[in-house]
Amino acid sequence: MLDRFRHPLVAVAVALALTVPWIGTFVSYGGYGTVHPGENITPGMAVLVAGLAIVGAAFLLAWASETAEKDVPQAFAIAVLAVLAVAPEYAVDALYAWEAGAGSSEAANLAVANMTGANRILIGLGWSGIALFTIYRAKRTADAAVESRSGFLADAVTLDPGIATEITFLLVATAYAFFVPLSGGIGPLDSLFLVGLFLLYLLVVIRGDVETSEEHVGVPAYFQQYPKVPRIALVLFGFAFSGAIIFTAVHPFAEGLEQLGLQYGIPEFFMIQWLAPLASESPELIVVAYLVNKGRSTAGFNALISSKLNQWTLLIGTLAVVYSISAGAIGTLSFDSKQAAEIWITAAQSLFAIAILTNLDISIREAVVLLVLFATQVLAEFYVIQTYAEAAATTLSISILYAYTAVYVVLGGGLFFKRRDSVRELLQRSVSNARTAIGMGADQTERAD
Numbered sequence: 001m002l003d004r005f006r007h008p009l010v011a012v013a014v015a016l017a018l019t020v021p022w023i024g025t026f027v028s029y030g031g032y033g034t035v036h037p038g039e040n041i042t043p044g045m046a047v048l049v050a051g052l053a054i055v056g057a058a059f060l061l062a063w064a065s066e067t068a069e070k071d072v073p074q075a076f077a078i079a080v081l082a083v084l085a086v087a088p089e090y091a092v093d094a095l096y097a098w099e100a101g102a103g104s105s106e107a108a109n110l111a112v113a114n115m116t117g118a119n120r121i122l123i124g125l126g127w128s129g130i131a132l133f134t135i136y137r138a139k140r141t142a143d144a145a146v147e148s149r150s151g152f153l154a155d156a157v158t159l160d161p162g163i164a165t166e167i168t169f170l171l172v173a174t175a176y177a178f179f180v181p182l183s184g185g186i187g188p189l190d191s192l193f194l195v196g197l198f199l200l201y202l203l204v205v206i207r208g209d210v211e212t213s214e215e216h217v218g219v220p221a222y223f224q225q226y227p228k229v230p231r232i233a234l235v236l237f238g239f240a241f242s243g244a245i246i247f248t249a250v251h252p253f254a255e256g257l258e259q260l261g262l263q264y265g266i267p268e269f270f271m272i273q274w275l276a277p278l279a280s281e282s283p284e285l286i287v288v289a290y291l292v293n294k295g296r297s298t299a300g301f302n303a304l305i306s307s308k309l310n311q312w313t314l315l316i317g318t319l320a321v322v323y324s325i326s327a328g329a330i331g332t333l334s335f336d337s338k339q340a341a342e343i344w345i346t347a348a349q350s351l352f353a354i355a356i357l358t359n360l361d362i363s364i365r366e367a368v369v370l371l372v373l374f375a376t377q378v379l380a381e382f383y384v385i386q387t388y389a390e391a392a393a394t395t396l397s398i399s400i401l402y403a404y405t406a407v408y409v410v411l412g413g414g415l416f417f418k419r420r421d422s423v424r425e426l427l428q429r430s431v432s433n434a435r436t437a438i439g440m441g442a443d444q445t446e447r448a449d
Contacts, residue, residue, distance in 0.1 A: 007127035008222035011316045012063070018056030019220055019245050021049045026248055037256040050249040057245035058286035064238025065287075066299075071232060076206045078302045081287065083310055085241040088250030089118045097319045100333055101326025107184075110272055111319055112339040115311075116346040122308050123353045126281065128303060129331040130288050131367035134297040138168035141295035143275040145261040153364035161360060161429065166305045168430035169201045171354050173213045175310045181340035186320045187332035194317030198310060204434050212279075243283025254279035267385055271344075272379060305338035305357075312350065338394055348372070348408035355415035360424040363435050369411075377404045 029035050037046035065081035096111035134157045138146035145158050173194065180190055223234055226376050254276040259272050291300035323333040352373075356366045377400065384396045416423060 008219040011219055012060070015056040015059040015063075019053045021419050022053030022245065022249050029085060035252045037252055038259050041252075043256040043259035046252045047260065050253035050256065053245050053249045054253060054283055055286060057242040057249070058283045059290060060201050060238050061242035061246070061283065062217045062287045062290050063223070064235050064242065065303075065373050067223040067231065067238070068235045069220075070224045071228070071235075074078045076108075076197070076202075078201065078299065079205055079301055079310070080239065081306075083314075084239060084246065087115075087247050088254075088283070089277060089311065090318070091247060092251065092254070092276060092280060093118075093241040093315060093319060094322045096168055097333060098320040098326040101323040101328075101331070105334070108323075108333050109335050111267075111333065111337050112186075112335045113269065113273040114277055115315060115319070115321070115340060116339070116342040117273035119283050119308065119311055119346050120349055120374060121274070121277050122304070122311065123349055124370060125306055126285055126288070126307075126377075127301075127353060127362070128367040128374070130285070130292060130297075130300060131362045132268035132364065132371075133289060134300070135294045135364055137295075141293070143292075143295045143297050145297045147361070149363070153368065155302065156363040156366075158295055159208040159301055159357065159362075162433075163302055163305055163360070164426050164429040165201070165204055165433045166234060167354060167357055168311055168427060169180070169197060170305065170312060170350070173197055173309065174350040174354060177312065177316070177343060177350070180316070181335075183332070184340075185332035185334035186316060187321075188320060188324070189329050191317040191320045192305035194313040195321075198313040198317070200434075201309065201313075203438065207438070215263055250280050250283070253282075263449060265386075270382060275363075295409045308350070338398055338401075341398045341405070345360055345377070345401045345405040345408065347410065348405040352408040352415070355412040358416065358426055360426075373404065373407065377401075 025035060029040055035041055035046065035050075036172065037043040061081060061084055064078050067078070068077040093111050093115050096107045099107035100111060103245075117339040123251050134143065135146055135155050137143065146159055149155055164360060173363050176193060176197075180186060183190075223231060227232065256269070257275050257279055258271045261275055262268065268276070284303070291297070291303065320331075320333050324330045353370060356362055356370070380400050381397050384400065385393045387393075388396060
Protein backbone atom coordinates (compact mmCIF):
# COMPACT_ATOMS: atom_id res chain seq x y z
CA MET A 1 0.00 0.00 0.00
CA LEU A 2 2.75 2.44 0.98
CA ASP A 3 4.63 1.67 -2.24
CA ARG A 4 1.77 3.23 -4.20
CA PHE A 5 2.37 6.54 -2.46
CA ARG A 6 6.09 6.32 -3.18
CA HIS A 7 5.54 5.98 -6.90
CA PRO A 8 7.18 8.86 -8.83
CA LEU A 9 3.87 9.78 -10.47
CA VAL A 10 2.42 10.56 -7.02
CA ALA A 11 5.05 13.27 -6.58
CA VAL A 12 4.20 14.63 -10.05
CA ALA A 13 0.50 14.63 -9.16
CA VAL A 14 1.18 16.57 -5.94
CA ALA A 15 3.27 19.15 -7.81
CA LEU A 16 0.52 19.54 -10.42
CA ALA A 17 -2.09 19.84 -7.67
CA LEU A 18 -0.21 22.78 -6.16
CA THR A 19 -0.70 24.69 -9.41
CA VAL A 20 -4.46 24.03 -9.71
CA PRO A 21 -5.67 26.84 -7.38
CA TRP A 22 -3.61 29.35 -9.33
CA ILE A 23 -4.85 28.04 -12.70
CA GLY A 24 -8.43 28.37 -11.41
CA THR A 25 -7.75 31.93 -10.23
CA PHE A 26 -5.96 32.82 -13.45
CA VAL A 27 -8.79 31.53 -15.67
CA SER A 28 -11.63 32.92 -13.56
CA TYR A 29 -10.26 36.46 -13.78
CA GLY A 30 -9.67 36.32 -17.51
CA GLY A 31 -5.99 35.53 -18.06
CA TYR A 32 -2.62 37.26 -17.84
CA GLY A 33 -2.55 40.70 -16.26
CA THR A 34 -6.03 40.46 -14.76
CA VAL A 35 -5.20 39.22 -11.24
CA HIS A 36 -4.54 42.30 -9.11
CA PRO A 37 -3.88 41.88 -5.37
CA GLY A 38 -5.79 44.50 -3.42
CA GLU A 39 -8.43 44.83 -6.14
CA ASN A 40 -10.02 41.54 -7.18
CA ILE A 41 -8.05 39.31 -4.79
CA THR A 42 -6.61 39.94 -1.34
CA PRO A 43 -2.81 40.30 -1.09
CA GLY A 44 -2.61 37.38 1.33
CA MET A 45 -4.58 35.10 -0.99
CA ALA A 46 -2.45 36.12 -3.96
CA VAL A 47 0.73 35.28 -2.06
CA LEU A 48 -0.68 31.91 -0.94
CA VAL A 49 -2.19 30.73 -4.24
CA ALA A 50 0.56 32.05 -6.52
CA GLY A 51 3.26 30.97 -4.07
CA LEU A 52 2.04 27.37 -4.00
CA ALA A 53 1.91 27.35 -7.80
CA ILE A 54 5.49 28.59 -8.02
CA VAL A 55 6.65 25.80 -5.68
CA GLY A 56 4.84 23.14 -7.70
CA ALA A 57 6.10 24.52 -11.02
CA ALA A 58 9.66 24.74 -9.70
CA PHE A 59 9.67 21.01 -8.95
CA LEU A 60 8.21 20.21 -12.38
CA LEU A 61 10.87 22.37 -13.98
CA ALA A 62 13.65 20.63 -12.06
CA TRP A 63 12.35 17.18 -13.02
CA ALA A 64 12.08 18.18 -16.69
CA SER A 65 15.65 19.49 -16.66
CA GLU A 66 17.02 16.34 -15.01
CA THR A 67 15.12 14.09 -17.41
CA ALA A 68 16.48 16.07 -20.38
CA GLU A 69 20.06 15.27 -19.34
CA LYS A 70 19.66 11.86 -20.98
CA ASP A 71 19.36 13.47 -24.43
CA VAL A 72 21.24 16.80 -24.31
CA PRO A 73 24.41 18.07 -22.61
CA GLN A 74 23.82 18.72 -18.92
CA ALA A 75 25.10 22.28 -19.29
CA PHE A 76 22.50 23.02 -21.96
CA ALA A 77 19.66 21.46 -19.94
CA ILE A 78 20.69 23.58 -16.97
CA ALA A 79 20.93 26.70 -19.16
CA VAL A 80 17.32 26.15 -20.30
CA LEU A 81 16.26 25.58 -16.70
CA ALA A 82 18.00 28.80 -15.65
CA VAL A 83 16.32 30.88 -18.35
CA LEU A 84 12.85 29.54 -17.53
CA ALA A 85 13.34 29.88 -13.78
CA VAL A 86 14.22 33.56 -14.05
CA ALA A 87 11.74 34.33 -16.86
CA PRO A 88 9.54 36.29 -14.41
CA GLU A 89 12.44 38.64 -13.76
CA TYR A 90 12.66 39.25 -17.50
CA ALA A 91 8.93 40.00 -17.60
CA VAL A 92 9.07 42.54 -14.77
CA ASP A 93 12.09 44.34 -16.22
CA ALA A 94 10.61 44.27 -19.72
CA LEU A 95 7.48 45.97 -18.38
CA TYR A 96 9.50 48.82 -16.88
CA ALA A 97 11.64 49.13 -20.03
CA TRP A 98 8.46 49.32 -22.14
CA GLU A 99 7.04 52.06 -19.92
CA ALA A 100 10.36 53.92 -20.20
CA GLY A 101 10.13 53.75 -23.99
CA ALA A 102 6.66 55.28 -23.71
CA GLY A 103 8.17 58.30 -21.96
CA SER A 104 8.51 57.45 -18.25
CA SER A 105 11.98 58.38 -16.97
CA GLU A 106 11.17 56.89 -13.55
CA ALA A 107 10.37 53.54 -15.19
CA ALA A 108 13.89 53.44 -16.64
CA ASN A 109 15.34 53.79 -13.15
CA LEU A 110 12.98 51.11 -11.86
CA ALA A 111 14.08 48.73 -14.63
CA VAL A 112 17.73 49.12 -13.61
CA ALA A 113 16.93 48.94 -9.90
CA ASN A 114 14.94 45.73 -10.35
CA MET A 115 17.66 44.18 -12.53
CA THR A 116 20.53 45.05 -10.17
CA GLY A 117 18.52 43.92 -7.15
CA ALA A 118 17.82 40.55 -8.77
CA ASN A 119 21.47 40.04 -9.69
CA ARG A 120 22.73 40.89 -6.21
CA ILE A 121 20.10 38.67 -4.55
CA LEU A 122 21.17 35.77 -6.75
CA ILE A 123 24.75 36.00 -5.45
CA GLY A 124 24.28 37.51 -2.00
CA LEU A 125 21.50 35.14 -0.94
CA GLY A 126 21.55 32.46 -3.63
CA TRP A 127 25.21 31.54 -3.98
CA SER A 128 26.00 32.01 -0.30
CA GLY A 129 22.81 30.42 1.04
CA ILE A 130 22.99 27.39 -1.22
CA ALA A 131 26.67 26.87 -0.37
CA LEU A 132 25.87 26.88 3.35
CA PHE A 133 22.83 24.63 2.83
CA THR A 134 24.92 22.20 0.76
CA ILE A 135 27.55 21.87 3.46
CA TYR A 136 24.85 21.48 6.11
CA ARG A 137 23.07 18.76 4.10
CA ALA A 138 26.28 16.90 3.21
CA LYS A 139 26.19 14.85 6.41
CA ARG A 140 22.88 13.31 5.36
CA THR A 141 23.26 13.20 1.57
CA ALA A 142 26.89 12.00 1.52
CA ASP A 143 27.54 14.67 -1.10
CA ALA A 144 30.94 13.96 -2.64
CA ALA A 145 31.24 17.60 -3.70
CA VAL A 146 31.62 18.75 -0.07
CA GLU A 147 35.12 18.61 1.40
CA SER A 148 35.92 18.74 5.12
CA ARG A 149 39.00 20.90 5.66
CA SER A 150 40.96 21.97 8.68
CA GLY A 151 40.74 25.60 9.68
CA PHE A 152 38.12 28.15 10.69
CA LEU A 153 34.91 27.64 8.63
CA ALA A 154 37.05 25.97 5.96
CA ASP A 155 34.69 23.20 4.78
CA ALA A 156 33.90 23.82 1.12
CA VAL A 157 31.70 22.89 -1.82
CA THR A 158 33.84 21.88 -4.79
CA LEU A 159 32.60 22.62 -8.30
CA ASP A 160 32.73 20.57 -11.47
CA PRO A 161 35.67 21.75 -13.65
CA GLY A 162 33.20 21.78 -16.54
CA ILE A 163 31.66 24.96 -15.07
CA ALA A 164 34.82 26.84 -16.08
CA THR A 165 33.14 27.92 -19.31
CA GLU A 166 30.24 29.59 -17.48
CA ILE A 167 32.57 31.30 -15.00
CA THR A 168 34.74 32.69 -17.81
CA PHE A 169 31.76 34.01 -19.79
CA LEU A 170 30.43 35.57 -16.58
CA LEU A 171 33.81 37.23 -15.99
CA VAL A 172 33.72 38.76 -19.48
CA ALA A 173 30.17 40.06 -18.94
CA THR A 174 31.15 41.45 -15.53
CA ALA A 175 34.17 43.28 -16.92
CA TYR A 176 31.97 44.81 -19.62
CA ALA A 177 29.31 45.85 -17.09
CA PHE A 178 31.73 48.26 -15.39
CA PHE A 179 31.69 50.38 -18.56
CA VAL A 180 27.91 50.46 -19.10
CA PRO A 181 27.20 53.41 -16.74
CA LEU A 182 29.85 55.56 -18.46
CA SER A 183 27.52 56.15 -21.42
CA GLY A 184 24.61 57.09 -19.14
CA GLY A 185 22.41 54.22 -20.23
CA ILE A 186 22.00 50.79 -21.80
CA GLY A 187 22.20 51.23 -25.57
CA PRO A 188 22.19 49.20 -28.79
CA LEU A 189 25.93 48.45 -28.62
CA ASP A 190 25.45 47.02 -25.12
CA SER A 191 22.63 44.84 -26.44
CA LEU A 192 24.74 43.57 -29.34
CA PHE A 193 27.67 42.68 -27.10
CA LEU A 194 25.77 41.12 -24.20
CA VAL A 195 23.17 39.21 -26.21
CA GLY A 196 25.91 38.09 -28.60
CA LEU A 197 27.97 36.87 -25.65
CA PHE A 198 25.04 34.82 -24.37
CA LEU A 199 24.40 33.30 -27.82
CA LEU A 200 28.09 32.38 -28.08
CA TYR A 201 27.84 30.69 -24.69
CA LEU A 202 24.80 28.69 -25.84
CA LEU A 203 26.69 27.66 -28.98
CA VAL A 204 29.54 26.34 -26.86
CA VAL A 205 27.38 24.35 -24.43
CA ILE A 206 24.87 23.00 -26.95
CA ARG A 207 27.66 21.54 -29.07
CA GLY A 208 29.13 19.71 -26.13
CA ASP A 209 28.87 15.95 -25.90
CA VAL A 210 25.95 14.28 -24.13
CA GLU A 211 28.02 13.11 -21.21
CA THR A 212 27.07 10.36 -18.82
CA SER A 213 25.24 12.36 -16.18
CA GLU A 214 24.91 11.63 -12.50
CA GLU A 215 22.65 8.70 -11.72
CA HIS A 216 19.13 9.95 -11.10
CA VAL A 217 16.49 8.67 -8.72
CA GLY A 218 12.79 9.30 -8.30
CA VAL A 219 10.84 11.18 -10.95
CA PRO A 220 13.71 11.85 -13.43
CA ALA A 221 14.88 8.22 -13.28
CA TYR A 222 11.33 7.04 -13.93
CA PHE A 223 10.83 9.28 -16.97
CA GLN A 224 14.29 8.53 -18.37
CA GLN A 225 13.15 4.92 -18.83
CA TYR A 226 10.52 6.05 -21.35
CA PRO A 227 11.21 5.63 -25.08
CA LYS A 228 12.90 8.64 -26.63
CA VAL A 229 9.91 10.31 -28.33
CA PRO A 230 7.53 10.20 -25.30
CA ARG A 231 10.45 11.21 -23.06
CA ILE A 232 11.25 14.27 -25.12
CA ALA A 233 7.55 15.15 -25.30
CA LEU A 234 7.31 15.00 -21.50
CA VAL A 235 10.41 17.17 -21.14
CA LEU A 236 9.02 19.78 -23.52
CA PHE A 237 5.67 19.75 -21.76
CA GLY A 238 7.39 20.08 -18.38
CA PHE A 239 9.40 23.08 -19.56
CA ALA A 240 6.39 24.73 -21.23
CA PHE A 241 3.87 24.11 -18.42
CA SER A 242 6.15 25.04 -15.53
CA GLY A 243 7.48 28.07 -17.43
CA ALA A 244 3.93 29.30 -18.07
CA ILE A 245 2.91 28.85 -14.43
CA ILE A 246 5.99 30.65 -13.13
CA PHE A 247 5.66 33.44 -15.70
CA THR A 248 2.02 34.16 -14.87
CA ALA A 249 2.13 33.61 -11.10
CA VAL A 250 5.23 35.52 -10.04
CA HIS A 251 3.95 39.02 -10.81
CA PRO A 252 0.78 38.69 -8.66
CA PHE A 253 2.92 36.97 -6.01
CA ALA A 254 5.33 39.92 -6.01
CA GLU A 255 2.46 42.44 -6.02
CA GLY A 256 0.89 40.68 -3.05
CA LEU A 257 4.19 40.82 -1.17
CA GLU A 258 4.57 44.50 -2.03
CA GLN A 259 1.09 45.31 -0.73
CA LEU A 260 1.76 43.40 2.46
CA GLY A 261 5.06 45.28 2.76
CA LEU A 262 3.36 48.66 2.33
CA GLN A 263 1.13 47.81 5.27
CA TYR A 264 4.29 47.66 7.40
CA GLY A 265 5.76 50.91 6.07
CA ILE A 266 8.36 49.53 3.63
CA PRO A 267 9.07 52.16 0.89
CA GLU A 268 7.78 51.26 -2.59
CA PHE A 269 11.08 51.82 -4.44
CA PHE A 270 12.89 49.63 -1.92
CA MET A 271 10.38 46.85 -2.49
CA ILE A 272 10.72 47.10 -6.29
CA GLN A 273 14.47 46.70 -5.98
CA TRP A 274 14.51 43.95 -3.36
CA LEU A 275 11.14 42.35 -2.58
CA ALA A 276 9.91 41.92 -6.16
CA PRO A 277 13.23 40.42 -7.37
CA LEU A 278 13.27 38.11 -4.35
CA ALA A 279 9.86 36.83 -5.44
CA SER A 280 10.96 36.43 -9.07
CA GLU A 281 14.16 34.62 -8.04
CA SER A 282 12.28 32.20 -5.76
CA PRO A 283 11.66 29.53 -8.46
CA GLU A 284 15.38 29.34 -9.17
CA LEU A 285 16.29 29.06 -5.49
CA ILE A 286 13.63 26.37 -4.93
CA VAL A 287 14.96 24.34 -7.86
CA VAL A 288 18.55 24.58 -6.65
CA ALA A 289 17.61 23.73 -3.06
CA TYR A 290 15.79 20.66 -4.42
CA LEU A 291 18.90 19.56 -6.34
CA VAL A 292 21.12 20.06 -3.28
CA ASN A 293 18.69 18.13 -1.11
CA LYS A 294 19.13 15.20 -3.51
CA GLY A 295 22.91 15.42 -3.17
CA ARG A 296 23.29 17.03 -6.62
CA SER A 297 25.09 20.16 -5.48
CA THR A 298 27.19 20.23 -8.66
CA ALA A 299 24.09 20.56 -10.82
CA GLY A 300 22.65 23.07 -8.35
CA PHE A 301 25.64 25.38 -8.53
CA ASN A 302 25.78 25.00 -12.30
CA ALA A 303 22.19 26.26 -12.39
CA LEU A 304 22.98 29.21 -10.11
CA ILE A 305 25.98 30.27 -12.16
CA SER A 306 24.07 29.81 -15.42
CA SER A 307 21.24 31.97 -14.05
CA LYS A 308 23.64 34.72 -13.11
CA LEU A 309 25.20 34.55 -16.57
CA ASN A 310 21.92 34.83 -18.46
CA GLN A 311 20.68 37.65 -16.19
CA TRP A 312 23.98 39.51 -16.53
CA THR A 313 23.94 39.19 -20.35
CA LEU A 314 20.55 38.42 -21.88
CA LEU A 315 18.49 40.37 -19.33
CA ILE A 316 20.56 43.55 -19.51
CA GLY A 317 20.95 43.28 -23.27
CA THR A 318 17.23 42.94 -23.98
CA LEU A 319 16.26 46.00 -21.89
CA ALA A 320 17.44 48.38 -24.62
CA VAL A 321 15.68 46.25 -27.25
CA VAL A 322 12.32 46.44 -25.44
CA TYR A 323 12.84 50.16 -24.80
CA SER A 324 13.53 50.81 -28.50
CA ILE A 325 10.49 48.83 -29.65
CA SER A 326 8.28 50.80 -27.26
CA ALA A 327 9.82 54.13 -28.30
CA GLY A 328 9.49 53.29 -31.98
CA ALA A 329 13.17 54.01 -32.67
CA ILE A 330 16.57 52.65 -31.69
CA GLY A 331 17.51 54.35 -28.46
CA THR A 332 19.28 54.16 -25.11
CA LEU A 333 17.60 53.27 -21.82
CA SER A 334 18.91 56.14 -19.70
CA PHE A 335 19.18 56.11 -15.91
CA ASP A 336 20.27 58.48 -13.14
CA SER A 337 23.47 58.57 -11.07
CA LYS A 338 21.92 56.42 -8.33
CA GLN A 339 21.30 53.58 -10.78
CA ALA A 340 24.79 53.98 -12.24
CA ALA A 341 26.12 53.35 -8.74
CA GLU A 342 23.78 50.33 -8.46
CA ILE A 343 25.27 48.83 -11.63
CA TRP A 344 28.83 49.39 -10.38
CA ILE A 345 28.21 47.70 -7.04
CA THR A 346 26.45 44.81 -8.82
CA ALA A 347 29.43 44.39 -11.16
CA ALA A 348 31.83 44.61 -8.20
CA GLN A 349 29.91 41.97 -6.24
CA SER A 350 29.96 39.73 -9.32
CA LEU A 351 33.73 40.27 -9.66
CA PHE A 352 34.32 39.24 -6.04
CA ALA A 353 32.04 36.18 -6.37
CA ILE A 354 33.86 35.06 -9.53
CA ALA A 355 37.20 35.50 -7.77
CA ILE A 356 35.95 33.16 -5.05
CA LEU A 357 35.11 30.50 -7.66
CA THR A 358 38.39 30.69 -9.60
CA ASN A 359 39.76 27.73 -7.66
CA LEU A 360 36.47 25.91 -8.31
CA ASP A 361 35.18 25.79 -4.74
CA ILE A 362 33.43 27.99 -2.19
CA SER A 363 34.05 27.61 1.53
CA ILE A 364 31.82 28.38 4.50
CA ARG A 365 34.00 31.39 5.23
CA GLU A 366 33.63 32.77 1.70
CA ALA A 367 29.88 32.16 1.65
CA VAL A 368 29.47 33.98 4.96
CA VAL A 369 31.46 36.97 3.65
CA LEU A 370 29.22 37.16 0.56
CA LEU A 371 26.11 36.97 2.73
CA VAL A 372 27.28 39.52 5.30
CA LEU A 373 28.39 42.08 2.71
CA PHE A 374 25.08 41.77 0.89
CA ALA A 375 22.92 41.91 4.01
CA THR A 376 24.74 44.83 5.66
CA GLN A 377 24.58 46.94 2.48
CA VAL A 378 20.83 46.36 2.07
CA LEU A 379 20.15 47.05 5.75
CA ALA A 380 22.31 50.20 5.70
CA GLU A 381 20.37 51.58 2.72
CA PHE A 382 17.06 50.65 4.31
CA TYR A 383 18.03 52.53 7.46
CA VAL A 384 19.03 55.59 5.43
CA ILE A 385 15.83 55.81 3.39
CA GLN A 386 13.74 55.32 6.53
CA THR A 387 15.62 57.94 8.53
CA TYR A 388 16.46 60.82 6.17
CA ALA A 389 14.59 63.02 3.71
CA GLU A 390 14.64 61.92 0.08
CA ALA A 391 17.47 64.15 -1.19
CA ALA A 392 19.76 63.40 1.76
CA ALA A 393 18.86 59.71 1.64
CA THR A 394 19.81 59.50 -2.04
CA THR A 395 23.19 61.13 -1.42
CA LEU A 396 23.94 58.85 1.52
CA SER A 397 22.75 55.78 -0.40
CA ILE A 398 25.12 56.55 -3.27
CA SER A 399 27.99 56.93 -0.79
CA ILE A 400 27.14 53.54 0.72
CA LEU A 401 27.05 51.97 -2.75
CA TYR A 402 30.45 53.41 -3.66
CA ALA A 403 31.95 52.26 -0.35
CA TYR A 404 30.75 48.67 -0.82
CA THR A 405 31.83 48.76 -4.47
CA ALA A 406 35.36 49.60 -3.33
CA VAL A 407 35.30 46.79 -0.77
CA TYR A 408 34.15 44.24 -3.36
CA VAL A 409 36.78 45.38 -5.89
CA VAL A 410 39.62 45.28 -3.36
CA LEU A 411 38.62 41.83 -2.10
CA GLY A 412 38.08 40.53 -5.61
CA GLY A 413 41.33 41.99 -6.94
CA GLY A 414 43.26 40.50 -4.03
CA LEU A 415 41.78 37.06 -4.66
CA PHE A 416 42.49 37.22 -8.39
CA PHE A 417 46.12 38.09 -7.67
CA LYS A 418 46.47 35.39 -5.02
CA ARG A 419 44.87 32.77 -7.26
CA ARG A 420 46.42 33.89 -10.55
CA ASP A 421 47.53 30.36 -11.39
CA SER A 422 43.96 29.11 -10.93
CA VAL A 423 42.69 31.96 -13.11
CA ARG A 424 45.13 30.99 -15.84
CA GLU A 425 44.01 27.35 -15.71
CA LEU A 426 40.37 28.42 -15.73
CA LEU A 427 40.84 30.57 -18.84
CA GLN A 428 42.83 27.86 -20.63
CA ARG A 429 40.14 25.28 -19.94
CA SER A 430 37.39 27.64 -21.14
CA VAL A 431 39.22 28.52 -24.35
CA SER A 432 39.86 24.86 -25.13
CA ASN A 433 36.19 24.03 -24.46
CA ALA A 434 35.10 26.81 -26.81
CA ARG A 435 37.57 25.75 -29.51
CA THR A 436 36.41 22.16 -29.28
CA ALA A 437 32.74 23.18 -29.44
CA ILE A 438 33.23 25.19 -32.64
CA GLY A 439 35.48 22.55 -34.19
CA MET A 440 38.85 24.26 -33.95
CA GLY A 441 40.70 21.48 -32.17
CA ALA A 442 39.61 18.66 -29.92
CA ASP A 443 43.05 17.99 -28.51
CA GLN A 444 43.05 21.25 -26.56
CA THR A 445 40.67 19.96 -23.91
CA GLU A 446 43.03 17.20 -22.80
CA ARG A 447 45.91 19.63 -22.59
CA ALA A 448 43.85 21.99 -20.39
CA ASP A 449 43.07 19.11 -18.06
